[in-house]
Amino acid sequence: MRTIHFSRLIAVALSLTLLAGCGTQAAKSGPTPSAESAPSSESAPASSTLADEEAYEPVTIQNGDQTITFTKMPEKVLCCHLYAAENMVMLGLESYIAGKNVPTNPAEMPLDELKPKFEGIPEVERSHENAVALGTDLVIGQVSAFKETGWGSYEQFESKGIHCLTISGTLVPDETIENVYEDIENLGKIFKVEDRAAELIASIQKQIAEVQEAVKEVPETERVKAFVLDTFNGNEIYTTSSGLQSNLIELAGGINTTRGMADSRWFNTSVETLVEVNPDVIILNDYGSQTIQEKLDFLNNNPALREVTAVKNQAYLTVPLVAVMQDVRAASACRTFAEYFYPECFA
Template identity: 30%
Template sequence: MNLIRFALCLGVVLASPLAFAEATQYPLTIKSCNRDVTFDQAPKHAVSHDINMTQMMLALGLKPHMAGYSGISGWKAVTPQMKVILDGLPELASKYPSVETLLNANVDFFFAGWDYGMRVGGDLTPQTLTPLGINVYELTESCAFVMKRPPASMEDTYNDLRNLGRIFDVQDRASALIAQMQAKIADVQNTLPTSKPRVFLYDSGEDRAMTSGKLGVPHALIEAAGGNDILSDIDASWTRINWETVVERNPEVIVIVDYSEVTAEQKQRFLETNPALQSVDAIRNKRFIVIPYVQATPGIDNVLAIETLAKGFHPQ
């Protein structure tokens, strides 16, 4: 059973009179990056930005609390499964919503991240939205853009699910979903060999490579799947590096993120035909793994990414 289907079933089970966690007591104060955010009640008109955060909200059964979502159709193709789940929920903006868009929808909660709908000094930030009555919760992994923090791990996503559970008073759903994710990852890790191939994640770019350092979730996925992230010493989240660095560190496997107008096949063809990369082991041996954007960004589909990566890293 995949996690989105599990979460939908979970909503039915936990709608029963049985309850396990103590109900949220409002006002509730939550830590979001380096801020404290206080909620007087569960949000009633929430908006999630990007497919990964929208998936988290829907997996927790929060559709009735949502005014809509943003930042999906303008960047990524919506899968048939996601289309069914999103049915009836309006997309307020195909890419980035404006402050006016959120105000017109009477939004009281915005779930987004730095470099996932928000940018430092931009129009949409906690500093601009809070005075307008819109509480902002920041994606934990993205906090690396605004504060010093440790390398990314799956605990970042678990933290987000726990906090959403408390904010919306659905702690049981959050706990059950986290347990399901942890169990699936443990199943994968129990079968991993001790050998770890050198791995490079390629998002996009030709002059330079868009990739992720140790503060981005791809680092956590590669390590959890039994790989050795060649950029584990880079103190950055999503970032750009020179091709010389890739050649020097000589990855044995290249993970390609599939999204947007440039297809994964086109990205692979570029890598295979780039004269500067012909000495790289992954290129010579044609060892490529493709994962979709929603699996490469923090969210419940990280479990699917870890399963796919582990099989690709250790085909034996």
């Protein structure tokens, strides 16, 4: 059985985090939270001195339809999703994080290299009351996070003087890796660590370019056809029509067999669709209450799928959903896809 579980970590993660820990030398474009060293998960968020506040040049961010102007450095950030927190930690900004969401699945864990930085970050149950109780002055999350039934609406936060920064990829119909760069760049501007942000973006770009170089000779007729199985319910399958995961599959030289099948990014389809597109590989997203074993049993025990190429060859690739969301893991996920699709290109 050719079943691989996603385990590749971002090779540059540790080096960049250590670089961020080298103090102001790693962030020449702005101040770090501490005068002595870069942020540490063991230290409390450092309040800006009066001089720092006077030196902070206002930053204006265009975030979808919203224009957000920061007149001082945010000090207590609520990250509604793991990937929002990972982006901040990768930029050496962990001491600014007042709290993050509670994981919903064992796969929703920080990268191993970053785990020590997460030890001092509180996990907060989702509610508007909890968000406000943190004393937060900036909330970062998907557009879906900003609902009254979630962390709170934009209006609720704005009425309390709390800024909301939406993950840019969730504001557009078809998210790509460019949106990941935009989010990192925005953090660099807000926290005056533009140099760190530029280095991180350049590193991701380099890794993806290396993947594309490795698979560029694959003939169009031999490109691997992939199908994403997010979840299933009966004979109904939830899969992707567009967005970052589809973009990463394509950057890795593959074909998303359900690309463009729906106007929405994610949609429900049938077992018949899976039979019709007949993928070479099935990618299983690991998250939520439905286990990978349940998804494998669904595929392997359904007589209608017996002749599907990926099922016959047991060509299953498991990835944590957080690996294909809006953060620094994107380059690693892209390479994992490519190595599984075309192992001969990486021999």
